[in-house]
Amino acid sequence: xxxxxxTPPSVDKVDGFSRKSVRKAKQxxxxxxxxxxxxxxxxxxxxxxLLKDVPAPEQPELFLKKLQQCCTVFDFMDTLSDLKMKExxxxxxxxxxxxxxxxxxxxxxxxxxEVVKMVSYNIxxxxxxxxxxxxxxxxxxxxxxxSWPHLQLVYEFFIRFLESQEFQxxxxxxxxxxxxxxxxxxxxxxxxxxxxxxxxxxxxxIYGKFLGLRAFIRKQINNIFLxxxxxxxxxxxxxxxxxxxxxxxNGFALxxxxxxxxxxxxxxxxxHTVRSLSLFHAQLAYCIVQFLEKDPxxxxxxxxxxxxxxxxxxxxxxxxxxxxxxxxxxxxxxTQFVKIQEPLFKxxxxxxxxxxxxxxxxxxxxxxxxxxxxxxxENSSVILPIMFASLYRISKxxxxxxxxxxxxxxxxxxxxxxxxxFDELTATYKSDRQREKKKEKEREELWKKLGDLxxxxxxxxxxxxxx
Amino acid sequence: xxTVKLMRELIANFEQERNxxxxxxxxxxxxxxxxNDSRGISAKCRDTKVEDLWSLTSFFGYSTQTFVLAxxxxxxxxxxxxxxxxxxxxxxxxxxxIAAKAVEEERNxxxxxxxxxxxxxxxxxxxxxxxxKIISEKLNFQLKTITxxxxxxxxxxxxxxxxxxxxxxxxxxxxxxxxxxxxCRIAFSKAKPSVLALSLLTQEIEATQCVDMxxxxxxVQRHLKIADVELLHWRGLVAKCMSxxxxxxxxxxxxxxxxxxxxxxxxxxxxxxxxxxxxLPTIPEDCWDESESEDSCEDMSSGEESLSSSLGSxxxxxxxxxxxxxxxxxxxxxxxx
Numbered sequence: 193x194x195x196x197x198x199t200p201p202s203v204d205k206v207d208g209f210s211r212k213s214v215r216k217a218k219q220x221x222x223x224x225x226x227x228x229x230x231x232x233x234x235x236x237x238x239x240x241x242l243l244k245d246v247p248a249p250e251q252p253e254l255f256l257k258k259l260q261q262c263c264t265v266f267d268f269m270d271t272l273s274d275l276k277m278k279e280x281x282x283x284x285x286x287x288x289x290x291x292x293x294x295x296x297x298x299x300x301x302x303x304x305x306e307v308v309k310m311v312s313y314n315i316x317x318x319x320x321x322x323x324x325x326x327x328x329x330x331x332x333x334x335x336x337x338x339s340w341p342h343l344q345l346v347y348e349f350f351i352r353f354l355e356s357q358e359f360q361x362x363x364x365x366x367x368x369x370x371x372x373x374x375x376x377x378x379x380x381x382x383x384x385x386x387x388x389x390x391x392x393x394x395x396x397x398i399y400g401k402f403l404g405l406r407a408f409i410r411k412q413i414n415n416i417f418l419x420x421x422x423x424x425x426x427x428x429x430x431x432x433x434x435x436x437x438x439x440x441x442n443g444f445a446l447x448x449x450x451x452x453x454x455x456x457x458x459x460x461x462x463x464h465t466v467r468s469l470s471l472f473h474a475q476l477a478y479c480i481v482q483f484l485e486k487d488p489x490x491x492x493x494x495x496x497x498x499x500x501x502x503x504x505x506x507x508x509x510x511x512x513x514x515x516x517x518x519x520x521x522x523x524x525x526x527t528q529f530v531k532i533q534e535p536l537f538k539x540x541x542x543x544x545x546x547x548x549x550x551x552x553x554x555x556x557x558x559x560x561x562x563x564x565x566x567x568x569x570e571n572s573s574v575i576l577p578i579m580f581a582s583l584y585r586i587s588k589x590x591x592x593x594x595x596x597x598x599x600x601x602x603x604x605x606x607x608x609x610x611x612x613x614f615d616e617l618t619a620t621y622k623s624d625r626q627r628e629k630k631k632e633k634e635r636e637e638l639w640k641k642l643g644d645l646x647x648x649x650x651x652x653x654x655x656x657x658x659x
Numbered sequence: 660x661x662t663v664k665l666m667r668e669l670i671a672n673f674e675q676e677r678n679x680x681x682x683x684x685x686x687x688x689x690x691x692x693x694x695n696d697s698r699g700i701s702a703k704c705r706d707t708k709v710e711d712l713w714s715l716t717s718f719f720g721y722s723t724q725t726f727v728l729a730x731x732x733x734x735x736x737x738x739x740x741x742x743x744x745x746x747x748x749x750x751x752x753x754x755x756x757i758a759a760k761a762v763e764e765e766r767n768x769x770x771x772x773x774x775x776x777x778x779x780x781x782x783x784x785x786x787x788x789x790x791x792k793i794i795s796e797k798l799n800f801q802l803k804t805i806t807x808x809x810x811x812x813x814x815x816x817x818x819x820x821x822x823x824x825x826x827x828x829x830x831x832x833x834x835x836x837x838x839x840x841x842x843c844r845i846a847f848s849k850a851k852p853s854v855l856a857l858s859l860l861t862q863e864i865e866a867t868q869c870v871d872m873x874x875x876x877x878x879v880q881r882h883l884k885i886a887d888v889e890l891l892h893w894r895g896l897v898a899k900c901m902s903x904x905x906x907x908x909x910x911x912x913x914x915x916x917x918x919x920x921x922x923x924x925x926x927x928x929x930x931x932x933x934x935x936x937x938x939l940p941t942i943p944e945d946c947w948d949e950s951e952s953e954d955s956c957e958d959m960s961s962g963e964e965s966l967s968s969s970l971g972s973x974x975x976x977x978x979x980x981x982x983x984x985x986x987x988x989x990x991x992x993x994x995x996x
Contacts, residue, residue: 435939550925
């Protein structure tokens with residue numbers, strides 16, 4: 193089964209600059225699925241009575257029968273087949289969702305394996321390969337799951353089941369085991385964002401309820417991230433996993449376990465280096481800030497890590513890093529600030545002089561943050577000398593007038609903070625510049641003299657000017 | 660001899676300096692005006708504006724000469740005209756521009772457009788030009804004035820030519836910076852430039868403890884017939900000003916006065932980054948029960964956050980209750996994990 197993709201126009205081969213999004217704009221939202229049925233006889237399911245129409249003692253058994261029926265999987269890529277049965281399954285699933293939400297006393301021990309089986313049959317599948325080889329998550333429309341009408345209800349059902357008052361993890365843990373979780377995690381690579389959203393909730397509930405699985409889940413997420421960063425740079429569910437991690441990090445007990453600190457340094461920080469950072473940066477930044485609020489002593493390794501991986505050629509990423517850094521500075525403790533202020537402001541000084549105006553602007557805007565200002569003020573004798581040269585230089589040389597105006601604000605703030613130091617630095621800067629100019633002038637004169645010498649010598653010997 | 664030439668110049672300037680002093684009565688009026696009086700300029704108003712001029716001078720790379728001249732023009736103008744506070748910005752920027760044109764090389768003088776844009780002022784270029792004309796006229800076009808800086812340079816030159824070693828014992832840049840700091844207070848506008856400069860000189864000599872310079876300073880004082888009383892008076896004020904200037908205590912910058920204009924894209928960026936509210940409720944970590952898993956934790960922390968997570972949840976309330984009310988559930992459900 194292939195999806196309804198249109199072939200890209202051949203103009204691509206001629207014009208190297210065509211934008212992918214322009215090319216794909218003509219393509220409607222494509223769907224894909226890996227569920228298929230071989231050509232055989234159509235599926236027949238015996239319609240069962242509704243649960244509400246059946247007396248209470250018979251309901252649990254009917255419930256099981258319905259679950260078993262829902263294990264049948266339909267092919268949604270073939271839009272014409274089994275329409276009646278598809279509708280039957282859909283309404284059954286709907287009924288099950290409602291039933292699980294409101295009922296009491298329906299959850300027998302036998303129900304657990306059936307529920308897990310039904311869910312497994314429906315959701316666990318090999319994900320279809322990506323439509324185009326160069327699926328760019330930032331620009332292209334995702335390929336959606338074709339069997340979503342059923343799949344959504346299965347997820348909905350499973351979540352309500354997990355959240356039900358009657359749910360007992362002690363029984364469920366026999367069926368929701370490591371193998372189940374592993375398959376669940378693989379599904380996070382689905383291109384369909386709706387599916388990932390449901391998976392996020394499912395995994396979150398499982399993590400919360402099954403203490404025995406927690407370490408395993410954390411380890412597997414580690415592996416996924418490490419593979420993502422160092423091997424494939426492809427995984428669609430990073431943002432969702434990070435969101436779950438955010439709620440986990442938020443709940444860490446103090447003092448932090450060594451395992452968690454390792455995770456921060458070995459996994460979360462390197463995650464910043466990935467090309468597609470913009471897709472999950474907000475969630476990543478949230479995780480980092482949560483860590484620092486739990487244990488401020490981690491500030492130094494975190495900031496040093498960010499500085500080490502500071503983007504050198506991608507301005508969009510630089511702006512993201514600057515945003516994250518500001519969020520970190522918003523919660524930093526003054527003692528920690530003092531430890532990293534030098535390397536930090538050396539980098540900020542470079543950002544401020546960046547010819548990319550958005551980077552410069554974002555860096556300069558730090559001076560509008562009251563808390564950061566108070567930290568700078570306390571340490572102005574260290575910070576001002578670092579910033580001074582680049583600020584002064586770009587006030588004269590930057591091409592963007594808005595940046596020049598912002599630099600004035602910053603310089604004025606520094607002037608008011610520490611006038612003596614500022615004057616000293618101005619004087620030093622001016623005398624340095626004068627010395628440089630003098631040297632340059634001397635150099636030029638030297639060359640001129642050499643040029644004249646050459647000329648004279650050439651003329652003397654045979655009157656021919658040497659080339 | 661160089662010293663003789665300098666001394667002669669000194670006398671010549673000394674005789675002329677009174678022509679460039681702002682009217683004392685005018686200055687006193689400013690000092691006595693209240694801050695919130697909308698009819699006239701107060702001392703604080705003037706001082707703040709002069710500080711702004713200092714920032715602009717620094718920013719545009721103008722020399723100290725430009726700044727000192729601008730302040731002189733400003734004080735002279737304010738001392739003779741009754742001015743409303745709302746015009747002060749225009750007047751001060753005009754003075755700076757006039758001074759820059761008089762002192763700096765033409766290519767270093769920034770355009771009026773740039774001046775207005777950077778100083779975030781609300782008036783137009785034509786306003787500025789008109790104001791410049793008015794000021795120049797009122798001051799009788801006496802735009803190249805004798806100021807404390809003139810004297811400072813002369814004193815410094817004299818001191819230099821007298822020292823045995825050519826080493827610069829007194830740093831001219833430091834003195835200029837100190838002069839700038841003094842000029843930010845209107846009190847010093849009443850001082851005679853020669854006296855003010857000498858006060859600064861002697862102050863710095865004392866601070867750096869150059870005993871041989873002291874002799875030269877005395878010599879100059881006698882030469883110009885400056886009374887001890889007068890010198891002491893101004894030295895006292897200078898000393899106070901210097902201790903404020905070089906105090907490690909930073910005055911909190913008043914950021915609210917300055918407008919931070921950012922581009923649309925950056926503004927959007929700023930907005931979205933602060934909007935990330937997590938939707939998933941927090942899952943508290945619980946060390947005790949995790950001994951069931953393969954890797955049990957090393958430290959059994961007393962778990963002040965040890966809420967048992969095998970709670971059943973209410974369909975309606977918060978999924979994982981964050982408060983410690985759940986303590987009572989812990990005992991009930993503990994055995995189930």
